[in-house]
Amino acid sequence: xxxxxxxxxxxxxxxxxxxxxxxxxxxxxxxxxxxxxxxxxxxxxxxxxxxxxxxxxxxxxxxxxxxxxxxxxxxxxxxxxxxxxxxxxxxxxxxxxxxxxxxxxxxxxxxxxxxxxxxxxxxxxxxxxxxxxxxxxxxxxxxxxxxxxxxxxxxxxxxxxxxxxxxxxxxxxxxxxxxxxxxxxxxxxxxxxxxxxxxxxxxxxxxxxxxxxxxxxxxxxxxxxxxxxxxxxxxxxxxxxxxxxxxxxxxxxxx
Amino acid sequence: xxxxxxxxxxxxxxxxxxxxxxxxxxxxxxxxxxxxxxxxxxxxxxxxxxxxxxxxxxxxxxxxxxxxxxxxxxxxxxxxxxxxxxxxxxxxxxxxxxxxxxxxxxxxxxxxxxxxxxxxxxxxxxxxxxxxxxxxxxxxxxxxxxxxxxxxxxxxxxxxxxxxxxxxxxxxxxxxxxxxxxxxxxxxxxxxxxxxxxxxxxxxxxxxxxxxxxxxxxxxxxxxxxxxxxxxxxxxxxxxxxx
Numbered sequence: 001x002x003x004x005x006x007x008x009x010x011x012x013x014x015x016x017x018x019x020x021x022x023x024x025x026x027x028x029x030x031x032x033x034x035x036x037x038x039x040x041x042x043x044x045x046x047x048x049x050x051x052x053x054x055x056x057x058x059x060x061x062x063x064x065x066x067x068x069x070x071x072x073x074x075x076x077x078x079x080x081x082x083x084x085x086x087x088x089x090x091x092x093x094x095x096x097x098x099x100x101x102x103x104x105x106x107x108x109x110x111x112x113x114x115x116x117x118x119x120x121x122x123x124x125x126x127x128x129x130x131x132x133x134x135x136x137x138x139x140x141x142x143x144x145x146x147x148x149x150x151x152x153x154x155x156x157x158x159x160x161x162x163x164x165x166x167x168x169x170x171x172x173x174x175x176x177x178x179x180x181x182x183x184x185x186x187x188x189x190x191x192x193x194x195x196x197x198x199x200x201x202x203x204x205x206x207x208x209x210x211x212x213x214x215x216x217x218x219x220x221x222x223x224x225x226x227x228x229x230x231x232x233x234x235x236x237x238x239x240x241x242x243x244x245x246x247x248x249x250x251x252x253x254x255x
Numbered sequence: 256x257x258x259x260x261x262x263x264x265x266x267x268x269x270x271x272x273x274x275x276x277x278x279x280x281x282x283x284x285x286x287x288x289x290x291x292x293x294x295x296x297x298x299x300x301x302x303x304x305x306x307x308x309x310x311x312x313x314x315x316x317x318x319x320x321x322x323x324x325x326x327x328x329x330x331x332x333x334x335x336x337x338x339x340x341x342x343x344x345x346x347x348x349x350x351x352x353x354x355x356x357x358x359x360x361x362x363x364x365x366x367x368x369x370x371x372x373x374x375x376x377x378x379x380x381x382x383x384x385x386x387x388x389x390x391x392x393x394x395x396x397x398x399x400x401x402x403x404x405x406x407x408x409x410x411x412x413x414x415x416x417x418x419x420x421x422x423x424x425x426x427x428x429x430x431x432x433x434x435x436x437x438x439x440x441x442x443x444x445x446x447x448x449x450x451x452x453x454x455x456x457x458x459x460x461x462x463x464x465x466x467x468x469x470x471x472x473x474x475x476x477x478x479x480x481x482x483x484x485x486x487x488x489x490x491x492x493x494x495x496x497x498x
Contacts, residue, residue: 004270006346009410015321015341093474096454107406110457111321111346119411121451128450131485134478187470191478199433201382210384220470 011105013113020109028102030228034235038063041238042078047246054078054238056245058153059168061238062175066146085143088136089231093187094224096130134188144183147176166251171240175233182226185219256281259331261289263301264343267352273341274298280331286342287315287326290354302352310463313398317354318343323400323461345403358399364418367446371429374436385433391471392428394464395421401458401468407451418447420458420468427472430479440483449476 005015014020042063045054054064069077089095100106107114122130154172157164183189194213200206219226243249259280262273276297278289287305294301306312308327315326320334320341334340348356373379401420407413418426426443429435443449452473459469466472482489492498 003272004266005264005273005343006266006271006350015318015343017320017338093454097456100453100455106453107410107455107457110404110455110460111318111323111409114406114410119407119413119451121407121448121453123448123450127453128485131477131481134481134486187474188478188481191475195475196479196482198385198431198435199381200384202433221467 008113009116010113011115012108014109014111016109016111020112024102024105024108027098031099031102034231037235038082038238041242042082043076045076045078051245053242053245056168056241056251058156058164059172059241059244059251060150060153061241062147062150062172062179062234063238065150084136084139085234088133088140088183089227091130091133091136092227093133094227134192137183137186137188140183140186144176144180147179151176165254167254168240168244168251170254171233171237175230175237178226178230178233181219182223182230184216185223185226187220187223190216190220259289259334260337260339261293262339262341263290263293263298263354265298265301265353266350268350271350271353273343282332284331285327286319286324286329286331286340289331289340290326290342301354303354311396313396316345316398316400316403318345318403323404325398325400325463328463345399347403347405347409348399360414361397361399361402361419361421364422365425368418368422368426368429369437369439369442371432371435372437373434377434377436379434381433388431388471389428391466392424394466395424396464397421398463400461400463404457404461406455406457413448413451416448417451420452420473422447423449423452423476424466424468424472427476430476440479443476444480444484449473449480452477
């Protein structure tokens with residue numbers, strides 16, 4: 001047995017005495033819970049007798065919006081939508097850290113040993129595809145715009161002239177705001193709005209971009225928070241709409 | 256005065272082990288003080304590197320209870336009473352003796368980075384907001400704790416193909432410089448291996464200067480590499496417009 005702590009190698013080998021495994025364990029548990037729930041929700045748009053579960057009144061679950069259901073597509077319409085936000089989150093610079101640590105143990109924690117294997121990082125397939133993050137960002141921006149449109153409908157009940165605010169409206173409002181901050185604090189967005197510039201003061205357009213970049217930078221500092229908060233509210237918004245549609249919960253009218 | 260129990264790595268390039276010591280300490284001391292006390296009273300041949308004792312020279316980098324830290328900035332009262340404090344040299348670099356490691360590989364990497372190269376005819380008048388980004392990286396004290404904790408170097412030993420977070424910060428300070436005219440993107444991708452970084456942020460977590468290495472240097476550089484090599488629409492745009 002190697003007693004020299006400098007040369008000891010292997011998964012989990014470390015002199016750290018804190019609970020370094022707590023964070024990856026909590027992250028893995030949260031992500032697995034979310035993935036299992038959303039997969040079930042996406043594949044279960046209706047109840048056993050055909051009753052609609054993804055929609056109630058003017059509320060629509062974020063997993064099914066925009067609702068696209070071509071006649072040739074025989075499966076759940078959520079499948080046509082969810083690949084885009086899933087791709088955005090999977091290639092997100094924050095979630096990359098989270099799941100590389102939690103699922104791939106690459107590394108499991110800082111200054112914690114890994115299993116010996118060939119390492120190529122993000123230079124070869126499949127992880128080289130992380131470079132497509134900005135394309136998922138473009139799709140995510142479109143989805144956020146769509147969420148705001150859905151939210152506008154959620155303020156109505158029976159047609160656009162009947163205003164209605166229920167608990168569900170607030171649930172969808174919080175979800176939409178958090179998603180907007182999550183997408184708005186994206187690192188690729190920060191680069192595109194101004195980070196790519198080397199000189200902020202050289203011309204008036206660069207000055208405007210500098211101001212936008214400064215604001216994006218402010219919310220980018222808490223990108224991880226927006227990522228988790230919006231992940232939770234997306235799941236909860238779907239659950240809320242679903243349970244109200246099932247008749248399990250009642251959507252209380254606020255005004 | 257009270258006593259703490261320490262385990263300190265003693266050895267050289269041929270190997271070594273942790274040795275146990277009981278060391279007298281006083282209130283307000285840091286780990287480096289305890290190591291000095293140990294040198295003065297029990298182990299006069301213990302090697303460690305230090306200089307300023309103020310967290311600014313970056314000399315006393317080591318691993319305290321497994322975490323890459325500056326010994327001079329690690330207060331003893333951070334540890335629970337009776338807790339053993341283990342001090343080992345940085346694992347990523349070859350050991351010289353005891354707590355002193357050979358970090359010269361870093362200086363070799365540094366030499367491979369093309370220095371500041373002003374654009375021809377550049378206007379040397381520029382504003383603070385242009386300087387802010389690069390100035391953050393100038394806070395680096397070259398303690399190399401980020402290099403030590405980076406798993407690409409520490410676990411996978413990619414020293415021939417990966418520059419490490421310290422030098423991504425340096426390249427970022429040059430690439431984002433408003434007057435620098437050199438494009439180091441190809442170098443970043445091919446020679447300095449930025450694609451090997453998988454953004455696990457350990458470098459940022461250990462930086463004693465609180466430089467946001469991942470968010471402000473590595474990710475922006477990765478995005479610049481994407482601009483040039485992985486964005487088909489941008490490549491098409493460049494081909495059409497010549498920009």
